Amino acid sequence: MKTIGKPFKVVAIAMTVLGVSIAGCKKDKDKATAQNDPSITSFSPAEAAIGNTVVISGKNFSQEKAENKVKFNGVAAVVSEAKTTELSVKVPEGAGNGKITVTVNDITATSATDFKVNASAPRVSGFDPAKGAAGVEVTITGERFSNQSKAFFGTLPATTTFVNTTTLKAVVPADVLTAKIRVTNGNLEALSAIDFIAPPRITGLSVDRAEEGQVITITGVNFSDNRENIEVAFGGGVATSAEIESCNSTAIVVKAPVAGKDGKIGVTANGLFVQSVNEFKYKATITEFSPKSGPKGTLVSLKGKRLGVGASIEINGIPATSFPYRAPDQTEIRFHIPTHASVVGDKIKLKSNNLEYLTAEPFVVTNVWKKLRDAVAGQYYEKGFMYVQNNEIFVGLGKNATGGLNNTYAKYSIANNTWSTPVAIPTIVTPRYDVSYATLGNRVFVIGGLISANSYKRDVDYLDLGDNTWRDAGLLPDNSGGGVAFVINNTLYAGLGNGAGARKIYQFDNTNLNWSEGEIVDLRSAGFINNSCFVLDNNAYIGHGKDVANNMKKAFFSFSGSGTTGPVADAKVVTDGAASFSYNGKGYVKAVHDLYEYNPTNDEWKLINSTDAIYVNYLTVVNNRIFGIGYNGEVYEYIP
Template sequence: MKNSYFSFHWRSCIVLVAMLSILSCKKSDSAASKELSIVSFSPAEASEGASVVIKGIAFSDNRSLNTVKINNVIAAVTATAADGTELTITVPEDASTGKITVTVGDKTVSSATDLIVNPLAPVITAIAPYKGDIGTEVVITGNHFSTASEVYFGNIKATDVTFVGKTSLKAKVPAGVLNGKVKVKVATLEALSPTDFWVRPAITDILPEGAEENAIMEITGRNFSTVVNDNTVFFGPIPATVIGATAERLRVRVPIAAPNDFIKVVVKEQEAISALKFRLLPTLSSFSPEAVDRNGRVTITGKNLSGSEVYLNKVKLQVTYIDATTIEVQIPSDANNGNLVVRQGGLDFQFFTELRIVNFWKEHDLQASPVIYRQSSQFVYNGKVYFAFGYDNASTGALIWMTKVRSYDPINKKWKEEFDIPAKVPVRREHFSALIGNKWYFGGGDSPGGNGVDSWVMDLSQSGDGAFKQLTNLTKGTMGDRAFVLNNELYVAARAYEKQMLRLDPAANNGKGSWNAITPIDITVPILDGITTVGNKAYFLDGYSNFYEFDPTLPAITTKRSLPNGSYAVNSLIGFNGKCYCSDGNTFWEYTPAQNNWIIKGNAPPGELKTFMVGNRIFGFTFTGQVYEYIYQ
C-alpha cells in the first residue's frame, strides 16, 4: 500500500515537471516572436509630403508611441495597424535619403535599405529686380528650394547663392550673363523664371561710324531685346527708328538732323553708350550752274555741308560761302571740265554729273562803233538794237549831243543811221526810253536847258517829223529816269531823289496821255540804274548793290538780296528765262527770284556793258562799240 502511494506520487511529480517545462518553452517562443522589427517599406522612393507604408513587428497601435525618422528627420505617423504590424508615415520637408528608424519605448530598429527621398521640382514665381548689372543681388521667390539648389542666369551658374528658405533664394548676377530666364536646379529637377532677367546692354561697335540721313546702319553689342520696340536708340538727343533687332545687333535708320554725337541704346530703362561718336556725313543734292565760266561761282546744295572742302580735278577750290546746306565756290581761271568732290573728315563725296567749263561771252563783233553813245537810250526793234540821244566827248572834252538814231544788226554785224531826231524834240541824256509794239516812248532826263519834263512817243512804222508826238509833261523833270513795260503798260521810275513811280494812261487828254503817280520809291539810294522785267514783276538796281522788286498788283516795292560787289554806273540788267542777269563790269551774275539769290555765272567783258535780247539771243555792247554774245547754258 505504501509502495503504491509512493509510486503514484513520484509519477505525479514527473508529469508536473514535464508540464511546467512545456509551458516554459511556449512562453519563451512567444516573446521571441514579438521582438520590434522592420520587415519592409514601400514605395522605395518618395518625395516630400508623400506617404510611406512600413511593415514590421511590435509597432504600437498608438500612433504617438511610435517615433519614426528618415535619415534622422522625424516623420509624422499618420496611421497604425491594430496588430502592430504596419505604420503609415508622411515624408517630411527636410528629409533626405537614408534609413528609416522606428522607436517604440526603449527599442529602436532600422530598415535594411535606404528610403530614397526625391526632392520636389522647384517652382519660381517671381524675380526681383528683373534687371540689373553684374553683381546685382536678385531675390528668387517660389517653392521647393533647398540648400542644394543651384541658380543659373541663362547658362551662367551663379557662384554667390544664399538659401533663405524653401520659398526664397538670393543670387548675385555673375559675369558674362546675357538676357534670359533665371533657372533654379535641384538635383535633376529645375524651374525657369516666368520673366527674363535683363542685363544692362552694351555697345561694341557702330557700322559704319558715319552715314547720311535716312541711311541704314547697324549697332552691334549684347543684351539688346529681340522685340524691336523694346529698344530705344538715340543719336545724341535725336531718337532713331529701329527696324530690326536681335540680342546682338540692331538695325536703325539715321534720323534727320542727327548730330555728330554718341549713340545711346535703352533697353528696359537701362542705357548703353557707344565708345565712338557717330558722324553724320554730308548729303549732296545738286550744284548749279552745271556749266560755268572760268572765275565763275558754283553753288552746291545738300545737308550737313559745314566744314567741308571742295575739289575739282584734285584742285582745292576757294570757298566763298558755306553753311549746313550750301557751299559756294570760286572756279579757277585755269579750270577744266571735271567732277566736283566734297571732302569732309577725310571722306570724299563726288557728284556724278560733270561740271562743264565754258566761255559764256563770245566775241561777236570787235569792230568799234562809228560813234560812241554815252548815257543814251536803247531799244530793240525788228531784230536790231537802236541807239538814240546821249552824247559823245569831243577831243576838247565838250559834250557832243547825238541827234541821229543809229541801229546795229547783230546778225549781219552792220551799223546803220536810221533817222534824225527832229528839231522840235530836245536832245537829252539819262532819260527814260521803252518800246510798246512799234511805239517808242521817251522823255525826261537832262537836256542842255536843264532837266526835262517833256515826254514823247514815236511811231516807228512812220518817218519824218510827223512820226513824233508830244505827250503830257511829267510831274517834274529829273535826270536818270528809267522806264519798263508790264502788261503792255508803261511805267517810269524817277531817279535822282524824286523817289516816285509813274504810269502812263495813253488815252487820257485826247490821246496826249497823263502820268499818274502810283507808289513812292522808298529805296536806300535814290539813284536807279539797271531795270528789267521778269514775268509780271519789275526788278531794278539803285546803281550800287541794292536790289528791288516791284509788284504792280499791290502796288509795292520790296527790297531783295543785294547784288554782291555792285558798283555805281556799271550795272546792266536784263530779264531772261525767268531770271535776272547783270554785269557789274567784270562779273556776270544770275538772280533767281524764287530763291532770292545771286550766283556768279562767270566773267563778263570788262567795263560797262549794256545787254539786249534780240530774238532769243543776248548781246552786250561796250562803250567803245565792241559787241559780245552771251551763250546761255
C-alpha cells in the first residue's frame, strides 16, 4: 500500500504547484489586460438638459467614434468627437439620472457619480465665427440664457453680453486656447458641441539652425492633431505633408524642407496663421571636395548645399582670397589653396552665416614642409650624426649651443612626437663635429670629424643596433672632417672632406673592420668639403661643397664604387653643408630654405619648394615619410 501511495502524493503535489503557476499566469494576464481597459475619471457638466453636450474624460477610449458605446443610465448616446482620453456626446432623449457607461471592445467603464438630467440647464446650440483671435466678438446661440449667464472659452472667462434667452455676445479673451465654449447660469452650465478654434501660437523651436531634412520640433499651442489641418512654411518655403512627421495641439515635428528658406517659420493651423518671433536659418552642408591634395595654389571645388552667398574659406587659419566661381544656387564654391607659408594642409573650414563647418577629411597640401614640433630647450646638435631605428630618429655628437662638443645623443619618437632626455655616449667615442655617418646593416658608423678648428680626426666608431653597444672600427687612412659617407652595393664608403684625404674615397671591409688605402676621384669641379650626398640605384651622387679657399660649388658627380666618377648636371645654386635624401628614385638637396630635386632619368635639377622658410640640418626617410630636423630639435615633415 505504501508503494502505491507515494505516486499519488507526488501527483497531488505537482498538480498543486501547477495550479499555483496557472493561477499566477492568469493574474499577470488579467493585470496586463486591466491596464488597457477603458475607465472614466470625470464628466462635465455634472447635470444638463436633453440635447446638451457632455465631455467624458478618462483613458483607453477609441479614437474611432463608432467604437465607443456610451449610455446615460442605460440610454445610448451619440459620440460627436472621440480621443483616447476624451469623448464628446449629447444627452440622449429618454435619458434619466444615473451612471454614465462607456464600452470599448466589450469592456465597460462606469462613472463613479450619477449624471443628472436638468431641464433648466442652458444649452449651447452653436456659435459664430467658429475661429478667431483675442478681441473678436462671438455670437453664441442656444436656449435658456439669462442676464446672469457667463461665457467661457475653455477655462478663460469672456466679457459676456446678454442679448436674449437664445443669444449671448462674448469677446474672445487673451491667451485663448482651442476649446469648447462653456456657458453658465449659476451652478448650471452648457458646453458647445465643437471647439472654438483659437489661432496658433509658437512658443519655441528646438533649434534655430538646421540642415535640410533635419528634424525640428515647433512648440506652442492651438495646433492640431490632424496633419491635414497643419501647414508649416520655412521663410516661405512650404514643407510637404511627408516632411511633417507628427503633430498635436502643442507640438509639430517637421523636417526642415528642401524648399525652405532662411526666415521666420510660419504655421497655419486650422486655417489660422502665425509666425515665429525669431528667424530660422539653414545650415550649410558640405558633401565633397576635390581634389583631395595638391600644392599651394591648387584650385579646389567644394560642393554641398546652402554654402552661402558670401561664405569664406580657410585652411590652417589662412583665408582663401581667390574664388573663381560661386554657384548661384550655393551648391559649389571654387577657390585656390592659399600660398601663405603657414598653409601645410588641414581640414577646409567654411564660414557661412556666422557658423563654421569643417570638411570630414583634410586637404593634403603637397610640396610643403609641415612643422611637427617646436625646438627643445637646451637641445642642440650641430653637424653631428643621425640614424633611424624602430621608427625613431636619433641625433648625437656635434657642437652644442655654446660651441662646445656634445657627448650625448637624443631620440625623437615619431609616434609620440617627443624627444627623449639626452643619453651619454660612452667615452670610447671621442666627442667631435663635422662627422660623416652612414648605416650598414645593423651598424651605425660615425667617421672622422673635428674636435676643434683644423684639428681633424681619423676615428671610426660604430653603434651595434643589435646590443646597443658602441665599438671601435679602427681609423681612416687619413684625417677627414666634413666629408661624406654612404652605402652602395652593401658596401660602406667614406672620404673627401677637409684633411689629408680630401680628394679620396675609401672602401670599408665590414668583416675585418679595416679600410682600403683609398682612391683619388675626379671631383669634376665639385667641392670636397661639406658636400651633399644621396644614393640612387647603387650610385652615390656627390656635389656642392667648397674647396680649401672656401669657394662654394654647384657641380655634382656620380660614384659607382669602381673609383671612377661620371658627370652629372650642375645643381641650380652654389652651397655647402646642405642636407640631402633620396625618395622614390630621385635625389633632394635642402639648400638653406630652398628644396631642389634631381631626376637621374633626364639628368635634370629643378627647384620644387622655395616658399617655406625653414632650415633643417638632418634629413631622413622613415616609412615613406620625409623628416627634417633642426639643430635645436625642431621637427618638420615634407609632404611631397
